[in-house]
Amino acid sequence: MIDGLRRLGRSTLRWFNRLGRATLFLLRLLGALAALGKRPGLIVKQLYSLGVLSLPIIAMSGLFVGMVLGLQGYANLVDFGATSSLGTVVALSLVRELGPVLAALLYAARAGSALTAEIGLMKATEQLAAMQMMAVDPFARVFAPRFVAGVIAMPLLAGIFTAIGILGGYFVAVQQLGVDSGAFWSQMQAAVRLVDDVINGVVVKSAVFGWVANWIAVFEGYDAIPTSEGISLATTRTVVNTALVVLALDFMLTAIFFGV
């Protein structure tokens, strides 16, 4: 009993300790942003590896999710003769929820894990220490460009995911199941609002997700125990924690934006 309490206390303390270190890390990261203005090339390079190289998985997943939405929506709406609202169903689910959330989860798996492993390995192979000894701040040279590029990439990826998802839904609904093309698009146009749905959904949500996903990924790499086991643990933690935090934040943001 006492032992159990003690363990609980210890792990709680450890958790808060980590949160504190992660916050200090974030502050130093933000402090290093100013220096980045003079080196946009560093961000562009990371935008390529975090954003562009994530495109295939984002595009493929978006397509399949959209097609599934088309099928499921049709199967449910056809009973009520309401298949003309299929465009609305597909678009709203993607824009409000599935686009930002799934893109963030996929991003964590594809790019976040890579970030953690890369930074962890740089630490293990003394590259970060070497950089410090060369009087180059790894926060300005390594962490900040990756973080900023990731935060920029996330909403773009979510937008692309959503757009391709809608096309996938269109393909299944209109081309395969024979829903009227005009109804599909016009109903969607009438129902989806720019600020309430697109901005709040795709842009704001995924910006928040991008922020936490990249914060977690870069911090876990920086904080990793520099051994092969430590890095594998850190990589796992990045994906698991990002998934949990993204889903929890999604609930909160949904409650704020779309709750009654």
Add this chain to the structure above:
Amino acid sequence: MSATAPAVPIDPPDTSPLVTARGLTFHRGDRAIFQDVNLDIRRGGITAIMGPSGAGKTTLLRLIGGQLRPTAGRVEVDGACVHELGRRELYQLRKRMSMLFQSGALFTDLSVFDNVAFPLREHTRLPETLIRTLVLMKLEAVGLRGARDLMPSELSGGMARRAALARAIALDPMMILYDEPFSGQDPITMGVLIKLIRTLNDALGLTSIIVSHDVKETASIADYIYLISDGLIVDHGPPEALEHSSSAWVEQFLHALPDGPMSFHYPALPYAQDLLLARERTGD
């Protein structure tokens, strides 16, 4: 030692030590890595710090480089107390010193050329043509001009260290810290590295600190040696003097004797007692 007389009169050479440690104490957790260590590193020479694995040699380099803070005592480099400097001043100081890491620590996403160019590009605004000239000069000095387009993963261990050495001298530092430069190298590579360290030290007027447990190799180029064990300086002096040291520990270490004051066994209960203990536990 480069004993060439200067053609023009110059200021008398600065004879104060470049690095001094006074009362240096460092604890990791409850374990004392260093206990009241004093040492002086002379300008222009090669000073070796030797001791068994786990004696805290790398820690000492990190204390000098300001990556770790001593628990007590001071470390001064060129008159500045390293751990009292702010980050900006520390970084200014670090531009004048280099560290060669055991693994080389080359940036794996950059070619050999870009690795050597890295400190130049970060700290200077030199035009790219001049950077190319400088990088080729540094690579020529370590014999890797032809390997400039290779990636670090394509280099052998010895080449990686030479490339890292070229990067370490890129900004013409006043001092280079070598962390185990010879460990895990074949005899030929070792010979190359020994010669390089000596030549670079004398040609560039550097001060070198070598941390190593490769006794013969290190002693062959060092001007002065500190032997550390269990957080204390056991002995120090020029290599010839240590060779004839009366200390049994120094004797054991320098001549690689398997047993002596430094025990072969990790501290433990007496053997017989330990075995009986096992029987008590399971037998019962």
